[in-house]
Amino acid sequence: MEACSPSFTQITREISYDDGTPEGYVPTGFNRVFAVRFTPVFECYVSGVKMYVKTGLYGIQILDKNLKVLAASGPVQVRGTGWHAHDFTMGNLTFKEDFYVAVEVYSGKLGYDESSESQNRSYVNSFGGWKPSTDVNYMIRVIITSVEKKRDVSKFSSTVGGFLSREIKNSTYVYGSIVDLQLADKMKQGLGGRLSTRYDCEVDDHMVVVGGPIASLVAQKYCGQAGIAFRKEGENIILSISGMEFVFKSGEWARKDYSIISLTLAEEKLVLIVAGCTRYGTKAAVLYLLSTKAGLNQKKMVLSWEDLNNNREVEFKEVSVIYGG
Numbered sequence: 001m002e003a004c005s006p007s008f009t010q011i012t013r014e015i016s017y018d019d020g021t022p023e024g025y026v027p028t029g030f031n032r033v034f035a036v037r038f039t040p041v042f043e044c045y046v047s048g049v050k051m052y053v054k055t056g057l058y059g060i061q062i063l064d065k066n067l068k069v070l071a072a073s074g075p076v077q078v079r080g081t082g083w084h085a086h087d088f089t090m091g092n093l094t095f096k097e098d099f100y101v102a103v104e105v106y107s108g109k110l111g112y113d114e115s116s117e118s119q120n121r122s123y124v125n126s127f128g129g130w131k132p133s134t135d136v137n138y139m140i141r142v143i144i145t146s147v148e149k150k151r152d153v154s155k156f157s158s159t160v161g162g163f164l165s166r167e168i169k170n171s172t173y174v175y176g177s178i179v180d181l182q183l184a185d186k187m188k189q190g191l192g193g194r195l196s197t198r199y200d201c202e203v204d205d206h207m208v209v210v211g212g213p214i215a216s217l218v219a220q221k222y223c224g225q226a227g228i229a230f231r232k233e234g235e236n237i238i239l240s241i242s243g244m245e246f247v248f249k250s251g252e253w254a255r256k257d258y259s260i261i262s263l264t265l266a267e268e269k270l271v272l273i274v275a276g277c278t279r280y281g282t283k284a285a286v287l288y289l290l291s292t293k294a295g296l297n298q299k300k301m302v303l304s305w306e307d308l309n310n311n312r313e314v315e316f317k318e319v320s321v322i323y324g325g
């Protein structure tokens with residue numbers, strides 16, 4: 001299970017297996033194709049190819065791990081000796097496993113590196129068959145760009161009920177205290193999903209944030225984005241949302257509480273906040289979701305709990321919705 005993965009950003013990297021200086025050049029011949037096998041360090045597409053060549057005419061090919069040609073470009077006219085970079089954007093071809101970049105020499109010469117240890121990644125195709133070139137590293141490099149994790153946010157649920165019947169199964173529960181962890185576990189057992197492995201830990205998945213911002217920085221961040229605030233005033237805690245305020249009075253500990261259930265879209269994921277002013281309110285919201293499940297067509301709701309039977313326990317029948325929007 002993944003936890004605390006950083007927010008995703010696109011990365012571009014050059015992969016090279018030579019030391020940058022040529023010790024020689026492959027001889028010009030008929031239909032000679034030279035290839036280097038690349039191992040991507042992350043799922044990527046190819047965005048550019050570099051080759052160390054002399055003046056001449058060259059073709060470039062991208063091949064899969066079985067040396068089947070997937071794409072080709074050229075011929076390209078190159079002038080002068082040195083590294084020549086070519087844009088080679090193929091956003092539709094992505095690689096997780098080894099692939100090859102081949103340079104076809106129509107005229108001119110491709111450099112090879114002998115002064116660094118052979119990486120056993122160089123191959124030559126002569127007269128129709130690929131053979132390893134064990135002693136050299138052909139001077140071909142590739143520029144890769146990580147595959148961006150674009151999600152289609154238009155297909156996400158827009159109501160709490162939709163989220164409970166769909167995305168919650170692929171969500172991670174985030175919590176800031178042991179009490180909230182126990183409630184998150186209860187929700188998980190009833191509604192699906194997985195628990196974060198660590199306290200107060202941001203994830204890239206859809207999230208269910210259990211508990212309020214007083215115990216959790218993650219809750220603080222997403223409450224802020226959803227326009228929800230829990231603030232302390234003396235011993236009291238004030239929940240404010242959509243211009244309304246609900247006051248938990250410290251004298252009503254384990255007797256009364258208010259809580260929020262709120263679904264928001266943030267950074268290409270859904271975040272369901274389930275939080276009370278105290279642990280009792282959080283439990284009230286969890287019980288409400290477990291009992292009501294699908295059918296909730298709101299985005300945000302304020303719940304009120306009152307310990308009607310005076311047992312200092314939260315029961316579903318003691319929970320009521322006082323605002324929904």
Ligand SMILES: [Ca+2]
Pocket residue numbers: 019020021022023112113114115116
């Ligand atoms: Ca060298």
Ligand SMILES: [Ca+2]
Pocket residue numbers: 306307308309310311312313314315318
């Ligand atoms: Ca009770």
